[in-house]
Each structure stands twice: as structure tokens, then as C-alpha cells.
Amino acid sequence: MRNTPPELPTILIFATGGTIGMHDTGNGLEPDPGFLEILEERADRIASRYGYRARVNQLQPAIDSANADEETAPKIARALRARVGAMRASAVVVTHGTDTLAFTASRLAFELSGLGVPVVVTGSQFAHGVRPTDAFDNLQLAIRAVTQASPTAPVSVAFGGAILPAVRVTKSDAEALKAFRAERELGSNPLGLPGTPSEQALVRPAHARVLSVRFTPALAARDLLALASGEPAAMVLECYGSGNAPMTKPGMKDALKSISERMPVVAITQCANGSVDTDRYAVGRQLAAAGVTAGADLTIEAAIAKLGYLLDRGFSPTDIARLMPTNLIGECGATATQP
Structure with a gap:
């Protein structure tokens, strides 16, 4: 009787929009309709190196991060909570535009505290469809980070070769590959989020x-x-x-x-x-x-x-x-x- 190999743990790749999912049409960068398929193939290939599989979902509708508002990060958080439960995902990578990535990542750190799986936010300065691009280097960094993080790890940002705490990160460069920094150290001995009064x-x-x-x-x-x-x-x-x-x-x-x-x-x-x-x-x-x-x-x-x-x-x-x-x-x- 042939043994069925165990199913690999799942990394949920949640695409929200942004430069990482664009290509150059000759009239400037625009969203690439084929990006999700490319993302899933590349993410699954990277995840398999660490003993995981990748599944891609998308925020509906996807947004240019410059158009993010006060509803955006809570909406992403709700979607992630639902999908992590439904898919039994072991980790989450969120792809996001860089303009408001730090704002979204900071809010996700509060919204997803206690989720029980590591969450890493990433993106790119250059679209996946142009050369050279930092899209897949950052994706690989994010996937590697969530496979090595503990289930209780705080939300982080993976970008430009660095893993940064989401509640400390800020965008510091509009052009360089190392676009984000976290000069202030992560606060020690946190108390944890208070219970909701209502x-x-x-x-x-x-x-x-x-x-x-x-x-x-x-x-x-x-x-x-x-x-x-x-x-x-x-x-x-x-x-x-x-x-x-x-x-x-x-x-x-x-x-x-x-x-x-x-x-x-x-x-x-x-x-x-x-x-x-x-x-x-x-x-x-x-x-x-x-x-x-x-x-x-x-x-x-x-x-x-x-x-x-x-x-x-x-x-x-x-x-x-x-x-x-x-x-x-x-x-x-x-x-x-x-x-």
C-alpha cells in the first residue's frame, strides 16, 4: 500500500495591490492582470524550499496604496483572520504598495496581535515586470522570515534585505531598494492589548x-x-x-x-x-x-x-x-x- 505524503503547511500570500504587481505597458506602470498567477508560481517555488506550500488570495478590490484610507488596514485584517482560519494557514505574507505600507503594517500589528501565526508585510520599489526588480528578492525574504518566526511573533516588514518591526517602521527613501527604516528600537516588556470595553x-x-x-x-x-x-x-x-x-x-x-x-x-x-x-x-x-x-x-x-x-x-x-x-x-x- 502506497503511503500518501503529508500535506505541507500553507503560507497565505495576500496580495493587496501596489507596484509589486505592476508591469510597464509603455505608457507607464499599470496593474498586471497576470500577476497573481506569476506570484503563486514564484511564491510556491520559494516556499517549497522551506517545507511549505503557498496559496495566493487577493484583496477585493486591489488598491494603489496611495488610495488607502482608514478602512483599508482593518479590512485587510478581517480578511486575513477569516482566511487563516478557513485555510488553516501556518503563516501569512502580505504584499502591499510602499506609499502607505508602514501605515498598514502598523495597524495590522494591533489588529492581528494574538492571531497565532506570523505575519510579514512586503512590497517592492520596482514592479515585478521590469528589470531589474526587487520584487522577488523581497518576496523570498518575507517567505523565509515567516517560516522561521514563532507563531506569536509580532507583525514585521521584510524589505531591502532587512526584517523590521511593523510598529517602528517608516518609509525613508522614495527610490532606494532599502526604502524602509526602523531607527527606534522595539519597546521592551509590552503589556499586551487591553480587552475591548464594548x-x-x-x-x-x-x-x-x-x-x-x-x-x-x-x-x-x-x-x-x-x-x-x-x-x-x-x-x-x-x-x-x-x-x-x-x-x-x-x-x-x-x-x-x-x-x-x-x-x-x-x-x-x-x-x-x-x-x-x-x-x-x-x-x-x-x-x-x-x-x-x-x-x-x-x-x-x-x-x-x-x-x-x-x-x-x-x-x-x-x-x-x-x-x-x-x-x-x-x-x-x-x-x-x-x-
Whole structure:
């Protein structure tokens, strides 16, 4: 009697769109209708080297990552949870456009914590259909990473020869193959994600819009008020240095206080390294007194992802102010200070 060989564990390759799935038509890059077949053949060949098989699924509809919105990452997360269960997948690789890859990866890190299988996000600077391309080098790196990761590993990004933590990654180069960096170290001793206060929040028809604004010398109070008039659910302020803002500008204190009374407002630093400390300077204390929460050393991508995640799950403004500077899954490497 012939023995049937055991079925290989499955890696789910989830294609969402982006440059990696394009080819040059002579009139610029466009999505390649034959990409999924090419991706499955190449991914399965790579996966077999590590004792796995690959199966490709696609986000419907696939998107140019520049068109991602507040619904995109949660939609991807829902699809992955459903498919991992249905396919009994042992690992996941997500292909994504580079423009908003860091934003999606950061949100997936929160959404998929506890999924029970490793998840790695990748993409490419050059389309698979042009030469030279980094598409398949990055794909191989991602597949190798998920085959070697533990089931509880945090979501990572595989790109340009590096494996980077999703909650720390940012796109730093528009052209180079090493397009992403994670200068801030992964936070140690994370507490883990808190329980959801309301089960009803899990079935929200829409997801929270979190907007960001970067302080520059010309920014005025009326600019912040105009941004808030669009009724976002929360706001991230990219502040100078350790959390400073132009608080002596006409109307700035009142504008920030008014906005903070309507929505969570979180301050992060514009610097590539370092943390917000609103107790250090008088202007920082004034920022905190206006109701702004210090966001430790969160990246802009992680701050938006974390705020959106907490809002979507129904946490109160008081809880959000407590949780934003708290290291939950490695996104904070330092504790914020508030008076």
C-alpha cells in the first residue's frame, strides 16, 4: 500500500495591490492582470524550499496604496483572520504598495496581535515586470522570515534585505531598494492589548479617521481649527523636539483646548529619535494643560494606527490618554511624561 505524503503547511500570500504587481505597458506602470498567477508560481517555488506550500488570495478590490484610507488596514485584517482560519494557514505574507505600507503594517500589528501565526508585510520599489526588480528578492525574504518566526511573533516588514518591526517602521527613501527604516528600537516588556470595553465596537460600520498635522513656523491656530472642522475622530500633532508647540501664537492655547475637549489629541516628536516630554519646557507644559496627551516615542504611523485601533474598539478618551503612552505591543520604547 502506497503511503500518501503529508500535506505541507500553507503560507497565505495576500496580495493587496501596489507596484509589486505592476508591469510597464509603455505608457507607464499599470496593474498586471497576470500577476497573481506569476506570484503563486514564484511564491510556491520559494516556499517549497522551506517545507511549505503557498496559496495566493487577493484583496477585493486591489488598491494603489496611495488610495488607502482608514478602512483599508482593518479590512485587510478581517480578511486575513477569516482566511487563516478557513485555510488553516501556518503563516501569512502580505504584499502591499510602499506609499502607505508602514501605515498598514502598523495597524495590522494591533489588529492581528494574538492571531497565532506570523505575519510579514512586503512590497517592492520596482514592479515585478521590469528589470531589474526587487520584487522577488523581497518576496523570498518575507517567505523565509515567516517560516522561521514563532507563531506569536509580532507583525514585521521584510524589505531591502532587512526584517523590521511593523510598529517602528517608516518609509525613508522614495527610490532606494532599502526604502524602509526602523531607527527606534522595539519597546521592551509590552503589556499586551487591553480587552475591548464594548463588543458592539467590533462591528462598527465605519472606522475612526485619525488626522495628523506637523507644526511649522507658519502654522496658525486657525489652521488647526480648520482641520478639526472636518470632524476627524482624533488628531496627532507632530511637535518640535521633546513635544514643543508655538503656544504663544494668537489663539493657539484656546484652539488646542477646544479641540482636545472634542477628540483625543496626541503629541509626538518630529525627530527620528527621542521621546516626547511635555514637562521639560514651559511650552510643553502648556500643551499638556490644553488637554494634549504625550505620545512617548511613537512613530507617526504607529500613533495613527494605535489611536484608530483604540477608538474603533470603543475606548473612552480617558482610557486613550492612559494607553497611548503605554507600551502595549512594542510600539513605545520610552514612557511619556506629563505634568
